[in-house]
Amino acid sequence: MDNFIFRNPTRIIFGKGSIAKLSKYVPKKAKVLVLFGGGSIKTNGVYDQVMQALKKHEVLEFGGIEANPDYDTLLKAIKLVKGEKVDFLLAVGGGSVIDGTKFISLAAANKVKDPWDILTHINDLKIKKAIPFGTVLTLPATGSEMNPNSVISRRATQEKMAFSHPKVYPKFSVLDPETTYSLPASQVRNGIVDAFVHIMEQYMTYPVGAIVQDRQAEAILLALVELAPKAMQDPPDYEGRANYMWAATNALNKLICQGVPQDWTTHNIGHELTAFYGLAHAETLAVVLPYVLWYKRDLKGDKLVQYGKRVWNGTANGKRARMSEAIEKTAAFFQGLGMPTTLTAYGIDPDEAALKVSQRFAERGTVLGEHNDIKPEDVANILRLSR
Amino acid sequence: MDNFIFRNPTRIIFGKGSIAKLSKYVPKKAKVLVLFGGGSIKTNGVYDQVMQALKKHEVLEFGGIEANPDYDTLLKAIKLVKGEKVDFLLAVGGGSVIDGTKFISLAAANKVKDPWDILTHINDLKIKKAIPFGTVLTLPATGSEMNPNSVISRRATQEKMAFSHPKVYPKFSVLDPETTYSLPASQVRNGIVDAFVHIMEQYMTYPVGAIVQDRQAEAILLALVELAPKAMQDPPDYEGRANYMWAATNALNKLICQGVPQDWTTHNIGHELTAFYGLAHAETLAVVLPYVLWYKRDLKGDKLVQYGKRVWNGTANGKRARMSEAIEKTAAFFQGLGMPTTLTAYGIDPDEAALKVSQRFAERGTVLGEHNDIKPEDVANILRLSR
Numbered sequence: 001m002d003n004f005i006f007r008n009p010t011r012i013i014f015g016k017g018s019i020a021k022l023s024k025y026v027p028k029k030a031k032v033l034v035l036f037g038g039g040s041i042k043t044n045g046v047y048d049q050v051m052q053a054l055k056k057h058e059v060l061e062f063g064g065i066e067a068n069p070d071y072d073t074l075l076k077a078i079k080l081v082k083g084e085k086v087d088f089l090l091a092v093g094g095g096s097v098i099d100g101t102k103f104i105s106l107a108a109a110n111k112v113k114d115p116w117d118i119l120t121h122i123n124d125l126k127i128k129k130a131i132p133f134g135t136v137l138t139l140p141a142t143g144s145e146m147n148p149n150s151v152i153s154r155r156a157t158q159e160k161m162a163f164s165h166p167k168v169y170p171k172f173s174v175l176d177p178e179t180t181y182s183l184p185a186s187q188v189r190n191g192i193v194d195a196f197v198h199i200m201e202q203y204m205t206y207p208v209g210a211i212v213q214d215r216q217a218e219a220i221l222l223a224l225v226e227l228a229p230k231a232m233q234d235p236p237d238y239e240g241r242a243n244y245m246w247a248a249t250n251a252l253n254k255l256i257c258q259g260v261p262q263d264w265t266t267h268n269i270g271h272e273l274t275a276f277y278g279l280a281h282a283e284t285l286a287v288v289l290p291y292v293l294w295y296k297r298d299l300k301g302d303k304l305v306q307y308g309k310r311v312w313n314g315t316a317n318g319k320r321a322r323m324s325e326a327i328e329k330t331a332a333f334f335q336g337l338g339m340p341t342t343l344t345a346y347g348i349d350p351d352e353a354a355l356k357v358s359q360r361f362a363e364r365g366t367v368l369g370e371h372n373d374i375k376p377e378d379v380a381n382i383l384r385l386s387r
Numbered sequence: 388m389d390n391f392i393f394r395n396p397t398r399i400i401f402g403k404g405s406i407a408k409l410s411k412y413v414p415k416k417a418k419v420l421v422l423f424g425g426g427s428i429k430t431n432g433v434y435d436q437v438m439q440a441l442k443k444h445e446v447l448e449f450g451g452i453e454a455n456p457d458y459d460t461l462l463k464a465i466k467l468v469k470g471e472k473v474d475f476l477l478a479v480g481g482g483s484v485i486d487g488t489k490f491i492s493l494a495a496a497n498k499v500k501d502p503w504d505i506l507t508h509i510n511d512l513k514i515k516k517a518i519p520f521g522t523v524l525t526l527p528a529t530g531s532e533m534n535p536n537s538v539i540s541r542r543a544t545q546e547k548m549a550f551s552h553p554k555v556y557p558k559f560s561v562l563d564p565e566t567t568y569s570l571p572a573s574q575v576r577n578g579i580v581d582a583f584v585h586i587m588e589q590y591m592t593y594p595v596g597a598i599v600q601d602r603q604a605e606a607i608l609l610a611l612v613e614l615a616p617k618a619m620q621d622p623p624d625y626e627g628r629a630n631y632m633w634a635a636t637n638a639l640n641k642l643i644c645q646g647v648p649q650d651w652t653t654h655n656i657g658h659e660l661t662a663f664y665g666l667a668h669a670e671t672l673a674v675v676l677p678y679v680l681w682y683k684r685d686l687k688g689d690k691l692v693q694y695g696k697r698v699w700n701g702t703a704n705g706k707r708a709r710m711s712e713a714i715e716k717t718a719a720f721f722q723g724l725g726m727p728t729t730l731t732a733y734g735i736d737p738d739e740a741a742l743k744v745s746q747r748f749a750e751r752g753t754v755l756g757e758h759n760d761i762k763p764e765d766v767a768n769i770l771r772l773s774r
Contacts, residue, residue: 001629003402007559008395014646015390172394209626211614212633215606223602239596242388246599246646255642259401259633 001210004258010146011172014246016238018176019046019136022053022090025172026134030088033060033081035101037067037093044182046138050092060084065093068274068281069100071154074107075115081108081131089133091170095142095151095281098135102150102168105131119152119161130167138179140245141191141282143198143252145173153275160271175249177241188232189337190282192244195251196224196333197285201264202257204293205370207302210260217256218310223247225311228337261370265292268368269379272357277348286339287346290331291385295378297323299371343386350387354380388597391645397533398559401633403625405563406433406523409440409477412559413521417475420447420468422488424454424480431569433525437479447471452480455661455668456487458541461494462502468495468518476520478557482529482668485522486537489555492517506539506548517554525566527632528578528669530585530639532560540662547658562636564628575619576724577669579631582638583611583720584672588651589644591680592757594689597647604643605697610634612698615724648757652679655755656766659744664735673726674733677718678772682765684710686758730773737774741767 013021026032032054041047051059062077080086081104091101107115109129117125137145144150148169151162180188203217224247230240250256269292270284279287293300301323308314308326316325331341343350358380361368368374374382400408413419419441428434438446449464467473468491478488494502496516504512524532531537535556538549567575590604611634617627637643656679657671666674680687688710695701695713703712718728730737745767748755755761761769 001402001626001633003405005398005400007398011392011394012645013392015388018390209630211630212607212610212637215610215613216603216637219602219606220599223599226602227598239388242646243596243598246388250599250603258399259629 001208001213001259002261006254006258007166008146008169008253008255010170010253012146012175012249013172014175015242016176016178018174019049019179020053022050022134022136022174023056026054026057026088026090027132028057031058031060031084031086032088032090033062033077033084033086034090034092035062035065035077035097035104036091037063037065037097039063040182041092041138044138044179046092046136046179050090050136054090060086065097065100067096068151068153068160069096069103071116071152072156074100074103074152077104078108078115087131089131090136091133092136092138094137094139095144098137098144098170099142099150099152101133101135102144102148103152103163105133105168106165116154119163122163122165127165127167130165132171135170135173136179137173137175137245139183139187139191140175140180140248141194143195143249145170145175146249146253148254149252151271158275160275162271175245177238177245180241180245181236185232185234185338188244189339190280191248192224192228192231192337193282193286193334193339195248196221197266197282197289198252199224199256200289200330201267202260202262204300204303204307205261205263206299207306208260213256213258213260214306218307220247220250220256221307221311224251225333228333232337263292263370265368265374268366269357269382272360273353276353276356277346279346283339283346286334286341287343287386288382290327290341291382293327293330294385295382296369296374297327343383350384353386354383357383388595388600388646389648393641393645394553395533395556395640395642397557397640399533399562399636400559401562402629403563403565405561406436406566407440409437409521409523409561410443413441413444413475413477414519415444418445418447418471418473419475419477420449420464420471420473421477421479422449422452422464422484422491423478424450424452424484426450427569428479428525431525431566433479433523433566437477437523441477447473452484452487454483455538455540455547456483456490458503458539459543461487461490461539464491465495465502474518476518478520478522479525481524481526482531485524485531485557486529486539488520488522489531489535489537490539490550492520492555493552503541506550509550509552514552514554517552519558522557522560523566524560524562524632526570526574526578527562527567527635528581530582530636532557532562533636533640535641536639538658545662547662549658562632564625564632567628567632568623572619572621572725575631576726577667578635579611579615579618579724580669580673580721580726582635583608584653584669584676585639586611586643587676587717588654589647589649591687591690591694592648592650593686594693595647600643600645600647601693605694607634607637607643608694608698611638612720615720619724650679650757652755652761655753656744656769659747660740663740663743664733666733670726670733673721673728674730674773675769677714677728678769680714680717681772682769683756683761684714730770737771740773741770744770
């Protein structure tokens, strides 16, 4: 087990009816900017619940934050925050709205020459503060409601970049499973796959004797496999949605990654597939993960066998068969949720994708994987398998 | 799953060599009171490491906090803290030193008529602040390093009482597994049993559809069963001790109890056995838990079967056999660590203990269990089984 430093100060307010408690956690005299996406919160009742809860607060609004929040949209919000001297942000939505709010929080509070620098080299900047913010989660998937991570897209340059900073842990996050009742089945499916792959990125590397972290990672994987059918029930089932919501948060709240190596190859490749082809984030993960596991099966072998046994009750004969079985079960789980696991299923040419993504990584000098051994040519090889 | 509100702001600084990082987390200009126990930290090098790390700080000392920290000892520390205007506390030790420090933190910072009121009716008091404190953990067991709980003993009246308050989450806790190398085997054993029973109190009730919390609880139980032999190795094994330390913290950091019913019958009875007979905390748990599970086996049956299957790979035929098997495996695990599971093994008459403890609960009007159905006569029945 490696040394680590861990602190997660986000308050979780969980359960049906929780939005009504909002006013207790938003500072009384704050000028609040409520940020949201395409407007689904106006039709599913969440907007009304939030506004009702904040009726004694001074509230401004900023809607229209896209899935894969766009840099140029966020610049407009930053201008509003500065101009109006907003001192509390409330993100109401899924990971995109929350990620966008994190970027706004830092870019509006700190003097940075070019806000894009936050995405490209945050560690060289003097980040001293952040505009405090809370979240009301409506789409469980990214874990952004209880972590310091953010992913921002820049459509003008077809880029999608991530940053992480301890100042952007949400002050609180309201998790009411009933806010997910209006989600289309495809988004619940995407959320489950996203959470699953988050855990895999932190777990599927090589054993370092971290018994506690391994069991905790497997716990949430097992929970996701068990809850998936319940979460996808129509009409929605409260327990299914509650477990889905809490599992997605726990999948990426920085607990299970402490003291262990991490991969994140699948996410890095996936981000480029969204940038180039517009696939939803979870869709990109499902067309990449199985092939990363297969391509690196020798180095990930011990962990693949452990995973296959503990999560999938694997019974194949011999180590190599166990490894293949674990990868196949993973892909079958995604497919069982109605999620394609090949680029070709989306009409994307794997050879073209391999070329585009590997070229970009070559330009940036990106090397991936827990061993830093996945070079641009390996990325191309991985993507060529996705057919 | 029930609604819940969760926030755990404690920073964990984990791994060998971590004590050297202390000065970064103790406020620079603070007058620091270092609190410790019987002096083992002076022989195992921990005291020297702490003082070296704090050499630029103004430091006072208060040693002699007992196992099961005594109220009268803590009153002396409170006097010192007030007299010297101490503004940061550093607990160096196990759960007793940390629990004592939490009590000092509240009693010295708030105007309370009688400090004992903090133990008997904290919710009626106006607790507005706490003297901030950190911890350097040397005996993993209670989870006090990452929770807001404290248990204080008052030898003068043979009482042992608990309190919990969100103001007494440690600001940080340094967890260096090497600090445990000098522990006698009996204390490692006690720590493992304590952590195990902490999880059982939060888990072994009845199913409420909390898939995530159940899997997370089982994860730490599984980890404890697997790590126990490694943790008890002599000479000490770093990975064994690291997993033991992190498991004990995760067993009671308020994550797995969110949204689920809790029991705590075993702890409540156990506290009285320490107060009357001086048994170590973990020793009391091992002589009570199996009989609580047996006595309440009908109401806990579904969860007992689930636990037996997931933690012990139970194979007995039929539900009642599965329930018995799960209880037997639990007692056998304790016994395998060299931990007795009967009062008679300590020369204590179960009938006398039954009388004494149930009388005290009758006087206090104490009723226990997740269904509030364990009355003083039930406590007597449970203790009579411990033979």
